Amino acid sequence: MEEPRIGVYVCWCGTNIAKMVDVEQVADEVSKLPHVTISKTYKYMCSDPGQELIIKDIRGHKLNRVVVAACSPRIHELTFRKAVEKAGINPYLFEMANIREQNSWVHTDRTEATSKALDLVVAAIRRVQYHEPLQKRSVNVDPATLVLGGGIAGMAAALEIANAGKQVYLVEKTDRLGGQVAKFDLTFPYLSSARQLIQPFIQRTENHPNIDLFLNTEIKEVTGYIGNFKSKVETAENGTIELNFGNIIVAVGLKPFNPTVISEYGYGQFPDVITSLEFEEMLSNGHLLTKYGKEPRNIAIIHCVGSRNKKYHEYCSRVCCMAALKFVHEIRACLSSANIFEIYADMRAYGKGHEEFYALTTHKQIIFLMYDQQESLPVIRQANRNDNCNMIIEMDEKLSGESIEVPVDMVVLMVNMEAHENVKEVVRAVGVSLCGNQFFIEKHPKLDPVATTTGGVFIVGSCQGPKDIPDSVAQARAAAARILASIAQGSVAVEVTTASVIEHLCCGCQTCIRVCPYDAISYNEEKQASEINEVLCKGCGTCGSACPAGAILSKHFTDTQILAEITGIMSMSYKGA
Amino acid sequence: MSVRLNPDLRNELVQYGIGDWNACYHCGTCTAMCPLSEEGFLFPRKKIRLMQMGLGDQLEASVEPWLCYYCGDCTTTCPRDANPGELMMSLRRFMTSRYDWTGLSKKFYTSEVWELAWIIFFAILVVLSFVIVLPSFGFHYTSELTADGGVKVNSFAPIRIIETFDWAMAIIVATLLMSNILRMYYAIIWKHTNTKVSLWVHIRELWLLIYNFMVQPKFSKCDSKGYWVSHWFLMSGYTIMFIVIVVFLPWFQTEEILPVYDPQRLLGYYATFGLLFGLFIAIVGRVKKKEVKFQFSHISDWLFLAMLTLTVITGILIHIFRINGMPMATYISYIAHMAILVPMILIEVPFSKWSHLAYRPFAVYIAQLKKNAVPR
Incomplete structure (x- = not known):
């Protein structure tokens, strides 16, 4: 190994760091350490002149290692790696010390903060000496895409990719396209017809030359990795077909909650207690009648059925409040004098045009009644002959504090939207994770909402959580854009800091296989050792720390590097104290 | 003891001058603003609620509408333009007719x-x-x-x-x-x-x-x-x-x-x-x-x-x-x-x-x- 020549750069971050840490003293102290060729401070290291400073020094002083003490590596590690690379040395021969978030922002004593900054910088200097150059790797991307689910999100994604001239395999479990949207009558908040929305979509999907449609089909297994997946599908006409594709979009949607389990509502027991989807069907057919064939005089719409209730589902289904208000307009259109009761827990009108829609609906002569999920649910019972109505809802009305009885002839239950039971099969096939509510987990809830932790697998629409049509379509098109970008590139970069097995140390206990969250490790019977697929490996390090034999090497997190870092952190403290 | 809603009461109330009886969404600003509302006699919000729900007996048992002297602060500050002041006024008309046994009122x-x-x-x-x-x-x-x-x-x-x-x-x-x-x-x-x-x-x-x-x-x-x-x-x-x-x-x-x-x-x-x-x-x-x-x-x-x-x-x-x-x-x-x-x-x-x-x-x-x- 060549002699390390380290450049150390301590950032002021304006006054963010310099106010609490004596940056000059830190730079001065570390300049005395072995292998430190130069050590400097600068007002903003991340600025263009700051980066230029590093590049000039690397070239002028023949540096082969760089340490920057500044903010969190989450923010600027990539910036400096690129600068270092530009000057001609491997980007992994760089280390960052966080003296802002972990130091100047959280401390109040300047002397102690300076001493701690020194510890952190020394640790980075010690560590960087053992860094090894790592090479970037990439894999080619198959330009075809597999879309699972033929609802509005799946079709939107499929059409977006197909319109760009790329092959799409659209796999739908049922015998028709359209998903939940095909079951709706009108949509909120503009009361436009769902059929007019979905029909053209279905036709374009069916007739698109770049879309191969597989109805009544389920994917059992997917093998491979980002850019190079494989799967077999059973088709009625052509038997088993093997598909190759580079990316997967999961758009399997969700299903309505079955309210039979909520005994208070008597669903299944009272013929005129129906679910919101059954009501949609009734509206689509144009017959708003009770089971006795009469026009209902009093209609109650109960919100949050199975939602926001720890007994059933704790989460909010997001779309039901607005759908319930939509029903008001549809009922008013055919039964102008009916009494409509909106029995709700909280009215949620968060989306574009939703609050306005709520305000508009309040003028439709309806009665809002509030119940408290935490206290008790409304209870439906059969009315007596002289009640002059079909059923009675008993409830504690929260806004008045009164226990009331509501006379009703028909009750619509705004049922929760829950994940499909067979979602676990999809999970197994494509290798993504589920949250506690059985919805797919996105890679980052805010910054990467359609990707998953598995490269090349994207989640769109309501399988990621209940959502309305605009959100589903937006997600679908976002995922399509991500996929088209990778197809256009032809290849995608894969993780560099992966793990590898030192075969002769492996004892074959297979602990690593059980702990790997990415299914990247398999056992090679012939070699009697574990094997890591470096395309699937994300470099999380779980296997490395679990291995009892020390047989797994995590690149960029080797034992030598971490021990050097710890030694560095300890060394100065003893001296300083 | 639960009380039965009377959804048809609103049709009657409208005749006493109650305009948009459903605009109120119960933020309670009116009650908080009212200089006369006090513990035990809170209004106008709760009375508006009774009106919306058609609880005629509960309204009849309310003394609060008569304790309102219509300064109009509630109507001025109402975020929903629900006009609580006039709702209370209309309620007084309704109650006058409820007290009257002849039905002439x-x-x-x-x-x-x-x-x-x-x-x-x-x-x-x-x-x-x-x-x-x-x-x-x-x-x-x-x-x-x-x-x-x-x-x-x-x-x-x-x-x-x-x-x-x-x-x-x-x-x-x-x-x-x-x-x-x-x-x-x-x-x-x-x-x-x-x-x-x-x-x-x-x-x-x-x-x-x-x-x-x-x-x-x-x-x-x-x-x-x-x-x-x-x-x-x-x-x-x-x-x-x-x-x-x-x-x-x-x-x-x-x-x-x-x-x-x-x-x-x-x-x-x-x-x-x-x-x-x-x-x-x-x-x-x-x-x-x-x-x-x-x-x-x-x-x-x-x-x-x-x-x-x-x-x-x-x-x-x-x-x-x-x-x-x-x-x-x-x-x-x-x-x-x-x-x-x-x-x-x-x-x-x-x-x-x-x-x-x-x-x-x-x-x-x-x-x-x-x-x-x-x-x-």
């Missing part, structure tokens, strides 16, 4: 035709009494003047008969009003509660009735523009005139022209001024519509103001014509005065707008009783 409030027809009916009765009935008993108008040049009004309108009639009218009106007050008391204190109030509390708090009738302290508490003053003049002028006409008619309706400084004339002038001043402010306010309380006039509000104004004007005319010796003009003014006054008293006092002169002070009294209620 409801008829008068919900149908202008009904109210106008009855006013005209009574007016015609009055005119016929003067033109046909009284002359047939030997009372006629004479152009002969008194010694000091005044009109001989008592020969046309015999003081004994008029006084008897006044007493009869007062007794009828008072009976109706008191029976309705009893119903109000029963609904609020007994019918829908499990509590009782001791007799001693009833006696102890009686002073509140007189005090609130005379002074309207709650009105002054929520008034910043001086409307309490004009209302007080109107109220005192009316009360003095009413007492003078019913109890002291022989002293008041004289043929002799007394000196200007005589208490009879001074009292009459004060009452006239008080009425005119109060009416002027109320009418100008309702025309200009600057204040929230004047913005939403129900037909019953205008009818009452118009009748009272005409009563005052005809009263002034009688006085002027009489002391200036103009017999025919005096007689005609007298008939007109009575033709407006009699229906006003008979309809407005027990059944409509004017009834608040009793409901308001009694509400304060009943609220005080409620505060002292114990479980029964």
Whole structure:
């Protein structure tokens, strides 16, 4: 190994760091350490002149290692790696010390903060000496895409990719396209017809030359990795077909909650207690009648059925409040004098045009009644002959504090939207994770909402959580854009800091296989050792720390590097104290 | 104990002037803003809720609408333009008709035709009494003047008969009003509660009735523009005139022209001024519509103001014509005065707008009783 020549750069971050840490003293102290060729401070290291400073020094002083003490590596590690690379040395021969978030922002004593900054910088200097150059790797991307689910999100994604001239395999479990949207009558908040929305979509999907449609089909297994997946599908006409594709979009949607389990509502027991989807069907057919064939005089719409209730589902289904208000307009259109009761827990009108829609609906002569999920649910019972109505809802009305009885002839239950039971099969096939509510987990809830932790697998629409049509379509098109970008590139970069097995140390206990969250490790019977697929490996390090034999090497997190870092952190403290 | 919603009540409530009864979404800003709302008597929000839900019995058992003196702060600050102030006003109309056992109040409030027809009916009765009935008993108008040049009004309108009639009218009106007050008391204190109030509390708090009738302290508490003053003049002028006409008619309706400084004339002038001043402010306010309380006039509000104004004007005319010796003009003014006054008293006092002169002070009294209620 060549002699390390380290450049150390301590950032002021304006006054963010310099106010609490004596940056000059830190730079001065570390300049005395072995292998430190130069050590400097600068007002903003991340600025263009700051980066230029590093590049000039690397070239002028023949540096082969760089340490920057500044903010969190989450923010600027990539910036400096690129600068270092530009000057001609491997980007992994760089280390960052966080003296802002972990130091100047959280401390109040300047002397102690300076001493701690020194510890952190020394640790980075010690560590960087053992860094090894790592090479970037990439894999080619198959330009075809597999879309699972033929609802509005799946079709939107499929059409977006197909319109760009790329092959799409659209796999739908049922015998028709359209998903939940095909079951709706009108949509909120503009009361436009769902059929007019979905029909053209279905036709374009069916007739698109770049879309191969597989109805009544389920994917059992997917093998491979980002850019190079494989799967077999059973088709009625052509038997088993093997598909190759580079990316997967999961758009399997969700299903309505079955309210039979909520005994208070008597669903299944009272013929005129129906679910919101059954009501949609009734509206689509144009017959708003009770089971006795009469026009209902009093209609109650109960919100949050199975939602926001720890007994059933704790989460909010997001779309039901607005759908319930939509029903008001549809009922008013055919039964102008009916009494409509909106029995709700909280009215949620968060989306574009939703609050306005709520305000508009309040003028439709309806009665809002509030119940408290935490206290008790409304209870439906059969009315007596002289009640002059079909059923009675008993409830504690929260806004008045009164226990009331509501006379009703028909009750619509705004049922929760829950994940499909067979979602676990999809999970197994494509290798993504589920949250506690059985919805797919996105890679980052805010910054990467359609990707998953598995490269090349994207989640769109309501399988990621209940959502309305605009959100589903937006997600679908976002995922399509991500996929088209990778197809256009032809290849995608894969993780560099992966793990590898030192075969002769492996004892074959297979602990690593059980702990790997990415299914990247398999056992090679012939070699009697574990094997890591470096395309699937994300470099999380779980296997490395679990291995009892020390047989797994995590690149960029080797034992030598971490021990050097710890030694560095300890060394100065003893001296300083 | 649960109560049954009456979704059809809203159709009835709308007739009392309740506009958009569903705009309120219960933020409670109105109740927080209200200078008169207090622990145990919170309004307007809760009353709006009862209206929306169609809980008529709960509304009937509420004293709160009468504790609101309509400053309009709630309407000004309402984020939903739900107009709580006017909802409370409309609620007072509704409650007046709920207390009234004859059902006439409801008829008068919900149908202008009904109210106008009855006013005209009574007016015609009055005119016929003067033109046909009284002359047939030997009372006629004479152009002969008194010694000091005044009109001989008592020969046309015999003081004994008029006084008897006044007493009869007062007794009828008072009976109706008191029976309705009893119903109000029963609904609020007994019918829908499990509590009782001791007799001693009833006696102890009686002073509140007189005090609130005379002074309207709650009105002054929520008034910043001086409307309490004009209302007080109107109220005192009316009360003095009413007492003078019913109890002291022989002293008041004289043929002799007394000196200007005589208490009879001074009292009459004060009452006239008080009425005119109060009416002027109320009418100008309702025309200009600057204040929230004047913005939403129900037909019953205008009818009452118009009748009272005409009563005052005809009263002034009688006085002027009489002391200036103009017999025919005096007689005609007298008939007109009575033709407006009699229906006003008979309809407005027990059944409509004017009834608040009793409901308001009694509400304060009943609220005080409620505060002292114990479980029964």
